Amino acid sequence: MKCLSRLQAIEKKWQRYWSSRNTFMAEPPVGSDRDKRDSKKFFVTFPYPYMNGRLHLGHLFSATRAEFAVGYHLMRGDSSLFPFGFHVTGMPICGAAKKLADEIEHYGCPPVLPTADSLELPGSVTASENAIDKVGQFKAKKAKLNAKTVSKSQWDILIDLGVPEKEIPKFVDPYHWVKHFPALCYKDMCKFGARVDWRRSMITTDANPYYDLFVKWQFRKLYRDGYIKFGKRNCIWSPLDGQACMDHDRFSGEGVQPQEYIGIKLELINYTTLLEEQREQQQEGEEEGDGMDDSLAEKLNIKLPRFYSNPKNKAIFDQLWENQVDNAKVYLLAATLRPETMVGQTNCWVLPTGRYGAYYINKDEVIIVSEHAAVNMAHQGLNNNKPFGELDFICEISGSDLLLATVRAPLSPYEQIFVLPLETIKMDKGTGIVTSVPSDAPDDYACYKDILENRNGIAEKYGVDVGLMLEPYSPLPIIEIPDIGTLSAVRLCEESNVSSLHDRAKLTQIKEICYTKGFYTGIMKMGPFAGQCVKDCKQSCRDLLVQNNQCIVYSEPESEVISRSNCVCVVAAADQWYLDYGNVAWKDKVRYNIEKYLNTYHDEVKNQFNRTVDGFREWAASRSFGLGTKLPFDERYVIESLSDSTIYNAYYTVAHYLQGGSLDGSTSLFPVEIVDDSFFDYVFDLSNNLPEKFMEYFSTDPAGADRLHQLKKSLLVPGVNSQIILAIRSAEDLLTAMRESFCFWYPVDLRCSGKDLIPNHLTMMLYNHTAIWSDDEAKWPRGMRANGHLQLNDAKMSKATGNFLTADEAIRKYGADAVRFALADAGDGLDDANFREETANNAVLRLYNLLATCQELLAASAVCYPESYEDIYSTIEASSADCIHECVFLASILDCTLRACSAFERCSFREGLIISFNELGHSRDQYIHSCETRRVPYCRFLIEEYVSTQAKLLAVICPHIAEELNAEVLGRSNSIFRDPLQSQDTLAEALKQLRVFLKIDEYVQATIVRLKNYLVDVLKPRKDGTVKLPNGAKIAQVYVAQDCPEWQTRVAEFLSSMYYDETEEYGGLGALPKDASSRVSKYCIDVLETPKKDLQKVMKYAAQLISASKTDGPDALVTKLPFSEHKVLSAYSDAVRTGLGVEQISFYMVGEGPVPPESCKAATPGKPIVFFE
Template sequence: MKCLSRLQAIEKKWQQYWNSRGTFMAEPPVNYNKDTHSSKKFFVTFPYPYMNGRIHLGHLFSATRAEFAVGYHLMKGYKSLFPFGFHVTGMPICGAAKKLADEIKRYGCPPIFPSVDAPCPSEGTASAENTIDKIGQFKAKKNKLNAKTVSKSQWDILADLGVPEKEIPKFTDPYHWVSYFPALCYKDMRKFGARVDWRRSMITTDANPYYDLFIRWQFRKLYRDGYIKFGKRNCIWSPLDGQACMDHDRFSGEGVQPQEYVGIKLELINYTSLLKEQREQQQEEDDDLDDGLAEAMNMKLPRFYNNPKNKAIFDQLWEYQVDNVKVYLVAATLRPETMVGQTNCWVLPTGKYGAYYVSKDEVIIVSEHAAMNMAYQGLNNDKPFGELDFICEISGSDLLLATVRAPLSPYEQIFVLPLETVKMDKGTGIVTSVPSDAPDDYACYKDILENRNGVAEKYGIDVALMLEPYSPLPIIEIPDIGTLSAVRLCEENKVSSQHDKAKLTQIKETCYTKGFYTGIMRMGPFSGQLVKDCKQSCRDLLLQNDQCIVYSEPESEVISRSNCVCVVAAADQWYLDYGNSAWKDKVRYNIEKYLNTYHDEVKNQFLRTVDSFREWAASRSFGLGTKLPFDEKYVIESLSDSTIYNAYYTISQYLQGGSLDGSAGLLPVDIIDDSFFDYVFDLSSNLPDKFMEYFSNDTAGNDRLHNVKKGLLVPDVNSQIILAIRSAEDLLNTIRESFCFWYPVDLRCSGKDLVPNHLTMMLYNHTAIWSNDETKWPRGMRANGHLQLNDAKMSKAAGNFLTAGEAIQRYGADAVRFALADAGDGVDDANFREETANNAVLRLYNLLSTCQELLTNSVVCYPESYEAMLSTVGAGSANCVHECVFLASIIDCTLRACSAFERCNFREGLIISFNDLGHARDQYTHSCETRKVPYCRFLIEEYISIQAKLLAVICPHIAEELYAEVLSRSGSIFHDPLPSQDAFAEMMKCMRVFLRIDDYVQATIARLKNYLIDALKPRKDGTAKLPNGAKTAQVYVAQDCPEWQMRIAEFLLNMYNDKSEECGGLGALPKDASSRVSKYCTEVLGTPKKDLQKVMKYAAQLIATSKTDGPDALVTKLPFSEHSVLVAYSDAVRSGLGVDQVSFYAVGEGPIPPESCKAATPGKPIVFFE
């Protein structure tokens, strides 16, 4: 507790310091000119969190990617800006407010629920569930999700968030949420020490009139430029809410889009109608038809025509007045081109299907899931939007063994057979069977054909009649596989049944991928064409021939925040035309030319998203937000108003006066029009008339200007900029310069789940708004994974959950930052360990005390500066070698940490700047202690300075304390950046040798320890080689190696550095290096056969070592004197070996004869013990 209390006191002190001095308030340079200025700047943003509760560790994790990045660029000396807003647009707040109002209305205030486990859902949900029947419009979700989302009352949810009981009723007003939770988030982020310019913060929706005007301007511009259109388009739809359900309105299924299916119309053969038609036709030809005609006509039909199953289905439908209409089993497919290979169709024997009118002349049999989606797409016999024209329920067992006509199949009729893995919540519940190229179909086909597990008998299947005549058809030829790919691969892989899932999954990937992209059609109307080229054509052909219906459903399940299973609806709506090919091309160009995505997989995901992006519903009927300016009965949806607000951050302080909702606004709302935004966002050179008139050059106008300047002034932050404003045009240009300086966005940090929607939409809208100015397009987007807590998914229900406020209170801000940085880099899910945060408290506290102690115990001594240190550098010099190694390590750690931070790999940077640099410090202090010399003041101060500045990226409070209290330096550490990386890199050129020395010493001590282990082993007869242990050690260094060894090493080094493909490329030896050495020895060096084994053994050692040590293993001449270095490190060697005395000799100079030291080679000394 002592450590934590001390750290939290430090954090509070520095947060007050930053706040009072505006440390993180960022402004352009004085006299900035967008056409000539080249000042280094960094502008980073993070998707503003949704304010329906307290922020948690997951929010903090994503936010720290931006926060750490701004910290790093501040330490680079860049002008750096990190703004932070609060999102309240959309349905979730409205839904929660309504739910709370329903609870209070039903159960009082405070509500008394019937039981803790079963509070009543909202009226909307209850009403929906009470009116569900076979022809209902939707169903509420009833599963684990329902239990999780509905079992807890909204009253209890707010209470758990810490809302006082007397305050809870106020949350029935959605706008109370808008004012309540942003204030708490602001407080949490302040305690976190976020390096945010809070002047620029805002809330969204019409609760903030300035942001509202900004969104209206954006949409009017998009509309004028043709990017927004109106029409009937497919979208994910919430039947309960009666409007489109976009990503931020979803409890689950974020990123899911409509998926188009081709519904193959498998006509259920009506034998009665066929017979009737034939009778009528015959009667026209012969009026004297005898009484035996019926039997005769019946005999003309194939023997399986009079299928009792079909008659039973038609009889069942006739009971519901269904007669003289076509009846179809509709099978949904994504591969219409394969329909030429149909041999049967599958249904789920236990499935519940329904018969529905889609028009007055057509009845379809499908799952209720599919029918619901169709009903919202107009496939419901002209019934009202979303209403089913339901006839009756039909079970899967009723459909089994019926016969249908299958479009494009060469078989005139096919049978309906059982498949126990058919999904009723995906597609129509009816599946066409193409066993030639679908492994699952073939496996099931074989199961029935061979009566595996008695399946044929179980369902009464006459295999000879229903399966044997319907062999798989060779419809697609795949290179290297041939036709009948599923048949061939299933047989080769010995698939045992339809339940052999692992093998079938692998085979399916091969059949589907290779078949689609490289396969050639060998049957049907598109024979000879590539499969991938005829998919659309086949769809169109089936549609033209009235042999299919086209409908869509969600790619996977989507649940709205109102707990409703969503469908796809063809609804009239305003939409952003993201499917526009020219617009797509611009976005791809931005991604390819300008956008740094930090990971190739993220870039590829962006490109895939752009390829598949389609029209996006930009409006909804109700919810919080901004009204669509050209159709005010609609509200702009929550992702559509969140695409270019980064631009608003650059000017918001001039509008809102530091208030979140604009209530302290400095400029009247009625002078902020489209011409204002066009001008300040560098889209027009025309001064806005209303703005200019308001600040007209008279006494009133001057007074207004004076008041605005007074409201904007922040001493020591923007004094020179504000005082230079003398007219309305000056003010406009100052606002415009703020935008032009900070734009484009250098980095946008976000969770990876926003790549398929929000982040891609940001790219789209930037290329649209600034279509003619590529300098304004985003430059970087960094996606991170989700955050686990203690190696498990964060879950309130499971008790594995931490809000940001709880974490900061428990561990302090810097320890939480430390653990968040350590949680992980990359796009895979990260893991916050409370153990790491807890340990960080002690580690940071110890760092502070250690640095203070080091400085206290250091003395001013040589070297006293970088210049003095560099003057000692030279091969063979042992003067100050320990100090040089320490300085080289400091520089190396700085360069490596900065490289990691530049790539947004903050865990890697933390490890280098905290662990590696700390290890270098400990090595140096240990060497001083063993040498009995004081610490060098210059080096200790330089270490603490670099340590503080690198740590400032992650843990700014402790860094400030090191800088101010330990080093006694004035001002903030963020105003004293790291040394130039270029300067350090240049210095490293002559200091790198000392890193080699450090590696050499560590490797040598490890190698000599192995000699000691061998020396202490008993002889074969059991006697000890050193009865009294090792007391002294004599180390022998080889100054040179034999010429043949030098030639072998040189030959291998040349191969290692050879960039040609023949030699394996730069950075490794080719696989045949050993045989090349053998050839070189015999043909070039002329090595005698008796020596070849010894030579090849040496070469093999070098080859093996090069795999771990790289080219250094192949260098026979070190860039320093081994003898001098080992003498300088004699105490470390003696301590490492545990001997009383150690001496060092060059081979041939000590008491041990040279013949006994042949094992010594350059870089690999040997040792003798006594």
């Protein structure tokens, strides 16, 4: 508790300091700082969080990727900007406010709910109820609640969010949310120590008239340039809300798009009219139905069945034909994604226990489908001209009523096929009717075999006459696949011994082969497109079926989508304004941006962007209601919540000018009337024409001059923008200042976000930037980094399970820097990261101890040699061993700095933390230990260098403790963010001169390990049970070889020449050629003239070098080290002696000690040998 209290006091201290000194406010360099324009600038943004609650750890995790990045670039000395806004556009706030109002209306204030587990309001419809009333009016379905979505009242949710109970009634007004939660979010981020320029913060919607005008300008421009269109198009639709449900409006199903299905019309045959129809056909000499000719039937050995109808179907048929259908044709509608395979239909499947319905789609046609499919169709105009979304419902039909009926299947060569049972059909996907193509669909063939062989009594259970209904309908050879042939599903199922439809693992694997190879490499062998590639005839087959009125085309969501109003969504064909993201030319621009400019940090992110662009289609940009900005050219609509959030990064660059320091612009001295399209065109570098209204308002007359003066006073922040503001003397100067702010910060250098926003928000950002600044590639985004979701303690974060932490809770529990430490440690990649509370708790002690250790070390240090880099360099030139340990420590500091910076540059913050905290700390401890064993004081120059470097690297992740180290330990007066790291080039040059000491450190550690391993072997009992050193090793004598035998040197040099000279020729850097061994053999015979008896020994040595080079690179081929092994080991004698656990240790050159040279032949440069006593 003492440690935590101390750290939190430090955090409050530095947060006050940053606020009072405006440390993180950023402006373009001017005046004497103008040369900084030639240095780097860094502009990073993070998707503004949605303000329907408090920030939680997941928000912080994604935000820290931007926050850590700006911290790193501040420590690089770059002009760095991280703004932070608040998103309130869309339905979630409106939905929550409405839910609260309904609770209060129906259950009082505070609401007294009837039960704890049912919060449905009167008149609402649950998923368990039939959603069709007696006249066929569809009622919006509420989503089923499950373990993940515990039902809780909105009143209780607000209590959990910390809202005082007396304040809760105010939240029935959506705009109260807009005022309440951004303030709390700002407070949380300040307690976190976020390095944000808060002047630029804003809220969205018309609650902020300046942002509202910015969005309207953007949409007018997109509309003028042809990127926004109007028309009827399919979109995900919430029937309860009566409008499109875009990603941001969804409780689940983010990223799900409409999926087009081809509904095959399987005409249901009425047994009472069939005989009469057949007689008429025979009399007229017509072919039977859609059947095949005799030659094809004979060729396929198909036995056509006699007419058959199951008497159990009679009741439902009578009801359809006599009472409802009125001579309309009735179809079982089978949904498929593969219309080209319909030539292979042998039967169709229904779910015996399924609930189907009969519906008019027009006055002449009735379809039998699942309610799920019918509802989607009713929202796409397939409802007999009924009102939008209303079903023309006839009656309900059970799957068992349809079993054993006969249908005519388009394109199938069979005259008629039977309706058979399939118990695995899902009624919430497709129509609930499935065509069977057993030749190429493994599931169909498995079920076909189950019934054919009456497995588990399935044929008997459902009364299937196998001889009549199945045996004559053999799988048809419709597709030929290279290396497989025809009947791919039949062949692969038989070869894999698929036992039944429930043999899921095998069937899944076979399905992948059949579908992928069949589609991309298969050739059609039957039907109207025989001879064509399968992939080439899919669209043609679809068009043929449409042309012949043998199918309908409809869509439904790819998977379930639940709106935030808890409604199951459908696909609707609705009139709406949409962004034409399917435009080919626009797609090409975005692809160009991705390929040429965009750093995605992970190849998979780049691949996801490209896949998203490939599949991106029209995007509904408008909605009927909700918070937001009115569509400027059609104010009946509001712009949806992702569409208004694509280029707001540009708004950040001038927001502080427009809004007057308030989130909503309420304190601005800019009248909204002067902020028009010409203003934004000029400020955002799209036009050189000065905006007339603006120029007139701040004119040179006394009134205009006074307005300008008052505005300058409100904008002035001493020490931040004084030179910029004081230089403004006219309206044009003010416009120029804003334009220069935009031009300096743009483009966006890095956009950090969760990976779930790649399929929508992040891709839309690319689209809209390439559209708005279509002729100026310099404004297009340069970097996007995606991260995985955050787990808490190895489990999904969930309020329902209690495994959840808000940002405020985490900071109060562990302090800001410890939370930052654990968030950095949580993970860097696209996989889900993991925040461990144990890590945060340990970080409290580790950071506290770091501060104490640095204070103690500096107090205990003394001014001694070396006192500077110059002293170090002098030691190197003199080849002195007097301060090897000091040189190694300094080299380690430089090496850790460069490697940590490289990791931070790549946004690999966990890696950077490990290097800058763990590895640098380990190097410190090694140096301290060496001083203690040598009984010398700590070198003050090195301790100060270490503490300074530690503070600067740690500032990236934990800025509060870094500032404390800088100020209280090192005694420096300026913020650490005003004293950046040296340039990478400077650090690299310094390390270049010290790199040999890194090799020395590696050599010493490797030597200790190797000698310890030898000691283990020495102490092992012999075969006879005796031990060479029964009392253990007390004395060690280490022998160092100065030179290798000449033949070893020659072989190593020969390999080294190949490594450097011929690497590229043999495929890439950093490897010997594949025939290196044979070359060495030839070299030894032809050049070295190695005797035959020695060749095996030489080749064994060469093989060891070749193997070592694969891991150690060219260093493995060096036979002479760049330092004196004897001097180094002597300097590290205490470390070696302690590592071996002996009492005495001596170091000798081979030939100089008591052990004769012939006994030391195993010693080679870099690999000394040891003798124990």
